[in-house]
Amino acid sequence: MTGNTKQMPKDGAFLPRDRNWQPPALAPAYKSSILRSPQQALLSLDNTLSEITGPVFGHSLLGRLDGDLIHNFARAGEAAIGERIIVHGKVLDEAGRPVPSVLLEVWQANAGGRYRHRNERYQASLDPNFGGCGRCITDEAGRYRFLTVKPGPYPWPNGPNDWRPSHIHFSLFGTGFAQRLITQMYFEGDPLIWRCPIVRSIPDRRAIEQLIALLDMENTIPMDARAYEFDIVLRGRRSTMFENRLEGN
């Protein structure tokens, strides 16, 4: 064998982000990006310890109802209105390995497409029993799961008649701060997905398809809640030479 046989540490640098796969900062059809997109080239650099490390949160953080958006804001004995759904999946790295201990924080509009936020102007009704936030932490196999209602689509001031597809916002912490990611999950079959300027900021159709959760009848609970499956991929670490050693070394 030739070449560099120096091993990377176990928690080595992350693979560079694929900027042709990720949405560009400037996507003019999404008007808010016009004044908020850096115009100078980014400074590209390998990870240092400042990026390889990151905060990790323990399961003790979680309250009993943190992963149940139907009940975590509801009055005692009541529940949020809407289509009951289970959202579940795995958090993987780019090598396909599960990532345990990932904190996922989610937020969404209610079943009518209305957010509980002071800046929200849409006339759809608030649901007194729905706050719109939840969180969970992946297990040893990288799995997560939460219960919610399917969010409604809603109009937003961008083009003259733009409607966001139904979506759930996801925020994720991996093991290093360089993996920090916020994305959105869409729902299989929603015709608004392909019309949305925010979705279309993503240049590659396959990258969009990766954000669409599929109806999962296997994990649907009969007479209770439909399941949607949504896997999320975080940046992977560089491979180590260890995996390429000759046999017997």
Added chain:
Amino acid sequence: MAEDARRLKESASQTAGPYVHIGLMPNFAGIGGVYDSDLGSAMVNDRTLGERITVTGVIVDGAGAPLKDALIEIWQADAAGLYNSPAETRGAADPNFTGWGRCASHAETGAFIFRTIKPGRVPFIDGRPMAPHITFWIVARGINIGLQTRMYFADEMAANDADPLLLRIESRHRIRTLIAPREGDTYRFDIHLQGDRETVFLDI
């Protein structure tokens, strides 16, 4: 040959949108009773080691207006230069310092504020010491993928002059976009998304 480390592609980022506070700072957003407190609101306690400092600033858009709906996270080493992270292999960081903070821009002024400590020095990839710095990560409506940058300290000029990251900035006049001036115990770090003073953002 190296294995193909990329069997999957990183999920595409999407904007945090205007209602990011619902998910990440629900108490700030007026959604009480779900979580006891907003995560990342306290970085230090009475026993945290190191010099207490305040870091404040605004994020300015291309029209010169401060962002009032942004969310900022910071990540930094403790006073000894160690990160409070399982991925830290050089030693145990100060257990009374999280190293991680989260703050929303003020709804009227756009100001963010972190009460923290001045970090120690952390080695670069090749072992050279980096100047003390704080990593910033910014999301908001109109930002399609989180913006990452670093704040350095104006009272560390000797260390800044030898910092491996700052030395990589080709346009030398842009280095000052990453250096926060000090007044008392407060460092002022304004972040410009565009224009003559555009902050150097990182692809790291």
